[in-house]
Amino acid sequence: MSGLKKSDDLNDSKLANREGMRQESRRLEISEARRGRVDKDVVMEILNLTKMYGSHVGVKNISLTVQRGEIMGFLGPNGAGKTTTIRCCLDLIAKTEGTITLLGLDSHRDAVAIRRRTGYLPGDFGLLPGKVKSFLRYLLSLSGCDSTKKMVTLAERLDLDLERRTNELSKGNRVKVGIVQAIMTDPELIIIDEPSGLDPLIEIEFQRILKEEKRQGKTIFLSSHDLSQVETVCDRVAIIKNGQLRVVEKIQALREKTGKVLEVEFADQVNLKEFRIDGVSNIQEENNRVTMIVHENLNSVIQALSNHRIINMNLRSYSLEKLFLKYYSEEAGGDGE
Amino acid sequence: MIGTIAFRELKTAWKIVLVVCFITIIYSAGMPTIFPLYRSSIAEELEGASRVHITLPNEQQENITLTWDSLENATSYMVLEDNRSSMLTARIKYAGSETSITFTKDFTEKRYYAVMAVLEETPDPVLLGIATTEIGDPFKELLENPAYKSFTGGRSISMLEVKGFITLEFFILWTMLAGMFIAYLSVSNVAGDFENRHMDILLSKPISRQRYLAEKFAAMTAISLVVSLAAAVGLVAGLSSINSLNELSPLATLMSVTAGVPVLMVIAAVGILSAAGFQKVRTGMGISFAFVFAQLFLRTFGSFSKSLEFMKTISVFTYWDYSAAIFDTTFKVGDFVLLAVVSVVTIAVAAWVFNKRDIPT
Numbered sequence: 001m002s003g004l005k006k007s008d009d010l011n012d013s014k015l016a017n018r019e020g021m022r023q024e025s026r027r028l029e030i031s032e033a034r035r036g037r038v039d040k041d042v043v044m045e046i047l048n049l050t051k052m053y054g055s056h057v058g059v060k061n062i063s064l065t066v067q068r069g070e071i072m073g074f075l076g077p078n079g080a081g082k083t084t085t086i087r088c089c090l091d092l093i094a095k096t097e098g099t100i101t102l103l104g105l106d107s108h109r110d111a112v113a114i115r116r117r118t119g120y121l122p123g124d125f126g127l128l129p130g131k132v133k134s135f136l137r138y139l140l141s142l143s144g145c146d147s148t149k150k151m152v153t154l155a156e157r158l159d160l161d162l163e164r165r166t167n168e169l170s171k172g173n174r175v176k177v178g179i180v181q182a183i184m185t186d187p188e189l190i191i192i193d194e195p196s197g198l199d200p201l202i203e204i205e206f207q208r209i210l211k212e213e214k215r216q217g218k219t220i221f222l223s224s225h226d227l228s229q230v231e232t233v234c235d236r237v238a239i240i241k242n243g244q245l246r247v248v249e250k251i252q253a254l255r256e257k258t259g260k261v262l263e264v265e266f267a268d269q270v271n272l273k274e275f276r277i278d279g280v281s282n283i284q285e286e287n288n289r290v291t292m293i294v295h296e297n298l299n300s301v302i303q304a305l306s307n308h309r310i311i312n313m314n315l316r317s318y319s320l321e322k323l324f325l326k327y328y329s330e331e332a333g334g335d336g337e
Numbered sequence: 338m339i340g341t342i343a344f345r346e347l348k349t350a351w352k353i354v355l356v357v358c359f360i361t362i363i364y365s366a367g368m369p370t371i372f373p374l375y376r377s378s379i380a381e382e383l384e385g386a387s388r389v390h391i392t393l394p395n396e397q398q399e400n401i402t403l404t405w406d407s408l409e410n411a412t413s414y415m416v417l418e419d420n421r422s423s424m425l426t427a428r429i430k431y432a433g434s435e436t437s438i439t440f441t442k443d444f445t446e447k448r449y450y451a452v453m454a455v456l457e458e459t460p461d462p463v464l465l466g467i468a469t470t471e472i473g474d475p476f477k478e479l480l481e482n483p484a485y486k487s488f489t490g491g492r493s494i495s496m497l498e499v500k501g502f503i504t505l506e507f508f509i510l511w512t513m514l515a516g517m518f519i520a521y522l523s524v525s526n527v528a529g530d531f532e533n534r535h536m537d538i539l540l541s542k543p544i545s546r547q548r549y550l551a552e553k554f555a556a557m558t559a560i561s562l563v564v565s566l567a568a569a570v571g572l573v574a575g576l577s578s579i580n581s582l583n584e585l586s587p588l589a590t591l592m593s594v595t596a597g598v599p600v601l602m603v604i605a606a607v608g609i610l611s612a613a614g615f616q617k618v619r620t621g622m623g624i625s626f627a628f629v630f631a632q633l634f635l636r637t638f639g640s641f642s643k644s645l646e647f648m649k650t651i652s653v654f655t656y657w658d659y660s661a662a663i664f665d666t667t668f669k670v671g672d673f674v675l676l677a678v679v680s681v682v683t684i685a686v687a688a689w690v691f692n693k694r695d696i697p698t
Contacts, residue, residue, distance in 0.1 A: 083698065090541055093695035115543045122537035124698065129349065141341045142542040181538065 040104070041068045043189050043219040044089070049098035051084050058084040059243040062098070066221055071214050073234035073251070074223040081243040082223040083123050086193050090120055103189060116143065119182035121175075123193035123223070127166035132177055135166055136184065143185045151184040157205055171197040179206060183213065191221045195229075207233050255317050259295035263316075266290065267309040274304045342549060346526060346556035354560055357518055358567035364514075365571030368507045369499065369579050375506075376497055389452050389466035394442050403450055404437040405465055411454040415462055419449050422469075427451065447471050492660055499581045503593075504660050507572070512597065512654055515564060516629040519601045523557045523608030524621035531616040536696045547688035554602075554609055554684045561601035569594040585663060592662035596669065599676030600657045604629060606683035613691040653679070 044066035051058035059081035066072045076082050088095045089102060091111040100107035102114045128135050136151050155162050160176040169177065175197050182190055190213060198206055203226075210220055210233050224230050230237060231251065238248045249257075259281075266288045275283050279296035294301055294315075305313075347354075392402040403416065413434045417427035430450065431438045449469045453462035494501035527550070530536055540546065569591045576582050576590065604625065611624040632652045639649025649655050656672040 087537075087696070087698070092537060092540060094693075112543050112545050115541055118541070120537070120541035122534075122541070124534060125537050126534035128345075128535060138341070138345055139538065139542060142539070142544055144543065178538075 042066070042101075043068045043103055044072075044221060045099075045101040046085070046089070047099040047101075049085065049088060049100060050096045051081075051088055051093065052096045057243045059088075059240070062240070062243075062245050064238055064245065064248060066219060068219050069214060069217050070236060071210060071220040071222060071234045073230035073237035074221060074240065075227070075230060075237055076240035076246075080240045082240055083193055084243075085240070086120075086191055086221070086223060089191065090115070090118070117188045119185060119187035119190045121178040121182040121190075121192045121195060125174075125178060127169070127174060127177060129167060130165065131162070132160065132164050132166055132169070133162040136162070136177070136181055139181050140184065145185045148184075150186060151180055154180045154184055154209070157209065158202055159205075172199060172202070176202070179209075183209065187218070189219045189221070193223045194225055196225060203229070259293045260298075261316050262292050262294050262301065263312075263314040264290050264305060264310055265312040267311055270308055274307070275301065277301060277304065339548075340552065340555075342544070342552035343556040343559070346553060347559060350522065350526065350556070350560060353522070354563060357564055361515075361564060361567045362571035362574075365507065365511070365568045366575035366578070367571075369503065369572065369575030369581065372499055372502050372581070373579055375502060379496055387466070389450070389468045391450070391468040391470070393470060399441065400439045401442050401470070402437065402439045403452070403468060405452045407436045408454045408456075408465065410457050412457055413455045414465070415453040415455060417451040417453065419451075420446050422449055424449065424451055442470075492664060494660075494664075499576070499579075499584050500663050503572070503576075503585060503590075504663055508593075508659050511568060511594075512600075512657065513629070513633060515561075515568070515597065515601055516604050516633075517626060518564065519557065519561055519604045520608045520625035520629050521622065522560065523553070523605040524612045524625050525618055526557075527553055527609050527612035528616060528618040528621045531612075531697060532618055537698075540696065546691045550609055550613060550684060550688050550691060554606060554680075557605035557609070558598075558602050561598050561605065562595075565594045565598050565601070586666065589662050589666045592666065592668045593659035596659055596662055596673060597657045599673050599680060600653045602680035603653045603676055603683065606680040606687065610683055610687035610690065613687045613694070616694065616697055 042065055044064070046062055046064040049062040050060050062081075062085060064072075064085075074082055074085070084093070087093045089100050089107055091108050091114075094108070103117055105114050107114065128138065132155075136155075137148065140146070140148065140151065152162070154160075155176075158176045158179060160173060160180060164173070166174075166177070175195050179192075179195065182192065190210075195206070207229060210222070214220060214233075220233075222230065222234060234251055236248065236250050237254065239246045247254075259279075269288060270285075270290065272283050272285055272290070275290070275292060277297050277300045279294065280301060281293050281295065283290065283292040285291075292301075389403065389405045392398075392404075394401060405414070413432065414436065415429060416431040416438060417424060418430040419425070419427035427449075430440070447470050449467060451467050452465040454465045455462045494504060496502055496505065530539065539549065569587075572590045572594065573582070573587045576585055576587075607628050608621065608625040611628075612618075612621040615621050615624070632654055635648040635652035636654040639645050639647070639652060639655070653676060656669070656676050658667075658669050658672060661667045661669060
């Protein structure tokens with residue numbers, strides 16, 4: 001049992017030697033996980049995950065860590081490998097290589113124990129026939145949970161009628177059922193795969209629920225298409241493309257890196273040369289309305305602006321959407337599908 | 338909670354099970370009620386044999402004499418000879434207007450003689466009767482056919498008795514119907530969860546794949562038992578309506594049907610295995626239906642000759658010895674346990690296969 005002695009050193013050396021000691025550390029990590037000795041604040045740790053579908057690459061060499069109490073957004077074009085990553089985590093599909101540790105447990109060997117503490121909303125799923133209520137009750141009993149309190153509260157908040165039959169539900173209502181079943185057992189880790197089809201008011205309520213769960217110390221892994229959703233609720237975001245992680249960054253940091261969008265409407269024609277200042281890019285003009293992206297030197301920009309009569313002005317964050325487009329299209333020849 | 342999936346399965350399937358039980362009861366209760374009619378029509382056929390008389394060689398004479406009753410409107414008679422009761426390879430022994438022939442016995446094997454009458458009004462001759470060089474009941478010979486014997490556990494049975502009738506007429510169809518129903522239900526219940534995309538949510542709950550399959554199998558076992566009991570209830574009701582319970586007791590009836598439960602369990606296990614392996618309703622259905630028919634054929638062909646007997650031993654239907662229950666009121670516990678074990682092993686294999694497979698999106 002030399003692994004037992006080594007495991008303390010391992011925590012220090014793990015990051016440094018990740019590549020070199022991959023095999024060794026993987027073995028030790030598994031045994032660590034078995035004894036629950038991993039960092040309690042790391043809820044999800046994906047290490048060098050590779051999933052092949054025959055010769056087709058699902059995801060390649062993904063490493064990602066999610067801390068307790070954080071909402072991690074997971075973004076990428078269709079077919080990038082978001083669902084593959086999530087389904088590997090839940091052991092619905094077998095990983096080809098790598099280690100996944102959820103809640104300190106090995107994703108394959110301890111799958112059942114993990115699922116007891118995890119909620120999952122699949123991207124695509126079918127509901128069993130019958131009433132919504134009986135379907136959810138059935139899932140509750142599969143989880144060994146007796147209390148229907150949270151189920152009822154969530155359904156009320158999302159405006160989901162529990163008496164309806166599952167085969168009569170619209171897409172949006174089916175997603176609501178999916179949300180309720182993922183959260184109703186009060187899991188520590190909530191994994192959500194592309195929730196869409198909710199109407200705007202319900203969407204706001206859903207985001208509110210996610211934030212509340214986070215406040216209660218829950219960890220949320222949110223794969224999404226809806227960028228405003230990610231922007232509103234997520235603390236960090238991981239962007240995946242063609243099966244590979246492109247970036248993992250705090251949303252705030254991403255915004256700061258990419259600057260602000262300044263929109264100014266002038267009373268008269270202006271010379272765009274005035275705004276060629278360091279830290280300003282993408283200057284465009286249309287009918288006396290000038291847009292530019294300001295990374296730094298905001299003061300100089302305002303000085304330049306003060307020489308003109310301004311009708312309207314708007315300074316806002318660089319939209320996440322544009323940011324993602326930038327990441328998505330950065331790679332030449334990348335097919336977003 | 339253990340049993341949740343099995344219970345849900347039963348709750349979902351109760352409607353179709355009810356329909357099948359209803360059909361089963363109609364079939365199993367109806368079958369005995371046609372027996373009296375069946376018996377009288379066969380008895381009529383057997384009477385035909387009494388119209389043909391055979392005198393075999395003895396001390397006084399060496400020849401075989403065949404005589405028959407004359408028919409009023411017959412213009413001539415024809416005697417066909419064959420060494421098979423089927424008369425498929427018969428040759429004409431005699432054609433003429435006599436009602437008696439005598440010939441030397443220059444053979445040792447058993448031979449069959451069919452006497453046909455050629456009538457005035459129709460060109461086709463009609464069968465007057467049959468005689469053989471051995472026992473006088475030609476119908477009994479038919480039941481000696483190995484194809485029939487496979488259904489009777491090697492017994493010589495009489496179709497003129499209700500026991501023989503139930504053994505052949507009821508069980509030949511019932512084994513197939515029950516097998517197909519269980520194959521259909523087990524495949525559609527498991528493969529349906531794949532096709533209807535239930536798996537992602539179900540398997541995100543704290544249940545292992547082996548538990549999922551085991552509970553599905555438990556539900557199928559319960560359904561097999563319910564359907565078998567429905568058949569027993571129907572049979573007893575039908576037998577009582579023709580006052581034949583003294584010939585075939587309710588206990589023997591119950592035994593004969595319930596001996597098939599582990600056969601249905603094996604079929605359910607094979608259905609679940611193919612569903613878990615191929616994850617498609619159509620593929621699974623094809624495989625498990627083919628399994629049921631192959632098993633039935635194996636039992637039948639395995640009875641044809643000694644060299645084919647191995648076929649019989651690998652057919653699950655061989656271990657459903659309903660005739661032992663019907664004729665001897667014997668319940669073969671060994672066979673029952675053997676098949677139950679086979680079904681559990683099959684489910685273990687299904688779980689192993691399922692664990693290797695990705696859940697399709």
